[in-house]
Amino acid sequence: MRQTPQISKLTSLRAGFAALSIFALSGLAAQAYAADPAPMAPAAEAKAAAPTKPKVDVAAGETLYNSGDATRGVVACITCHGPKGQSAVATWPKLSAQHAAYTAKQLKNFKEGTRANAIMMGMSMPLTEQDMINIGTFLSQQAPSQGVAQTKEALDLGKSIYGGGIASKGVPACAGCHSPNGAGIPAQYPRQGGQWAEYSYNQLVGFREGTRKNSTQMTTIATKLSDQEMKAVSDYMAGLH
Ligand code: HEC
Numbered sequence: 001m002r003q004t005p006q007i008s009k010l011t012s013l014r015a016g017f018a019a020l021s022i023f024a025l026s027g028l029a030a031q032a033y034a035a036d037p038a039p040m041a042p043a044a045e046a047k048a049a050a051p052t053k054p055k056v057d058v059a060a061g062e063t064l065y066n067s068g069d070a071t072r073g074v075v076a077c078i079t080c081h082g083p084k085g086q087s088a089v090a091t092w093p094k095l096s097a098q099h100a101a102y103t104a105k106q107l108k109n110f111k112e113g114t115r116a117n118a119i120m121m122g123m124s125m126p127l128t129e130q131d132m133i134n135i136g137t138f139l140s141q142q143a144p145s146q147g148v149a150q151t152k153e154a155l156d157l158g159k160s161i162y163g164g165g166i167a168s169k170g171v172p173a174c175a176g177c178h179s180p181n182g183a184g185i186p187a188q189y190p191r192q193g194g195q196w197a198e199y200s201y202n203q204l205v206g207f208r209e210g211t212r213k214n215s216t217q218m219t220t221i222a223t224k225l226s227d228q229e230m231k232a233v234s235d236y237m238a239g240l241h
């Protein structure tokens with residue numbers, strides 16, 4: 001069976017933009033009468049945003065993840081990230097059980113370049129926001145992948161940083177946002193438990209060096225960590241579940 005490209009998505013997006021510009025115009029009219037127009041603008045934006053919020057199509061997300069879409073140049077994610085988001089090697093992060101909104105945000109960030117990575121920039125380029133949410137939701141429904149800490153440092157230094165931070169350096173406890181068992185807190189704070197240690201370490205370096213500039217919270221934290229501390233806490237997180 002052959003699949004036909006879905007043009008309806010694009011059409012509804014365009015309709016969304018049209019609705020937005022109508023609201024922008026009515027916002028301008030409102031400003032002419034309001035003494036203090038500032039509070040009017042965000043309200044108008046919120047109303048305009050609601051109808052454009054896409055419906056989630058998990059089956060479409062699964063198909064795109066497993067098979068890609070040659071007609072649009074989408075590469076099958078499974079090639080690197082593995083079946084159900086459980087990748088086989090640390091070069092490629094595990095994506096299973098991650099919060100849908102976080103995954104969608106990363107894909108958007110790769111595409112717009114606030115998270116610089118040559119491979120994923122290419123992979124995310126043909127994806128629409130609808131694709132990102134579909135794939136993210138499919139992945140969020142997959143079982144979390146388990147891992148094990150490899151070093152002794154993980155269990156002393158890594159554990160103490162994760163659970164208690166480093167008071168002398170003003171580093172907050174990772175558990176405060178990523179939760180004590182590493183499952184994260186939807187939708188903002190990503191799951192860390194079971195992730196490859198090398199990948200997490202590379203991300204911390206990326207935040208510190210500025211190649212990943214999509215989170216000021218994490219940049220501030222990573223700037224205060226030494227390489228040794230990054231490695232220890234990354235390894236500890238790999239064993240969390
Ligand atoms: C050729 C291998 C490859 C393919 C194919 C690939 N990726 Fe990736 N992906 C990577 C690499 C490498 C990284 C790590 C990038 C980094 O270090 O920032 C990554 C990172 C990610 C992340 C960030 C994970 C996190 O925890 O922040 C997401 C989300 C992601 N990929 C989704 C996808 C999706 C969706 C597809 C399919 C459309 C896909 N990838 C296809 C190699 C690949």
Ligand code: HEC
Pocket residue numbers: 105161162171172173174175176177178188189190191200201203204214215217218221233234
């Ligand atoms: C104040 C909340 C907060 C605290 C505390 C925090 N983080 Fe984060 N962390 C975040 C947010 C938010 C993100 C996602 C950023 C984004 O949207 O890309 C994140 C992302 C990450 C990532 C990237 C995950 C991935 O899949 O790519 C790593 C690694 C990480 N944090 C490690 C840590 C470590 C280690 C600590 C403790 C030293 C810590 N975080 C403390 C908020 C926090």
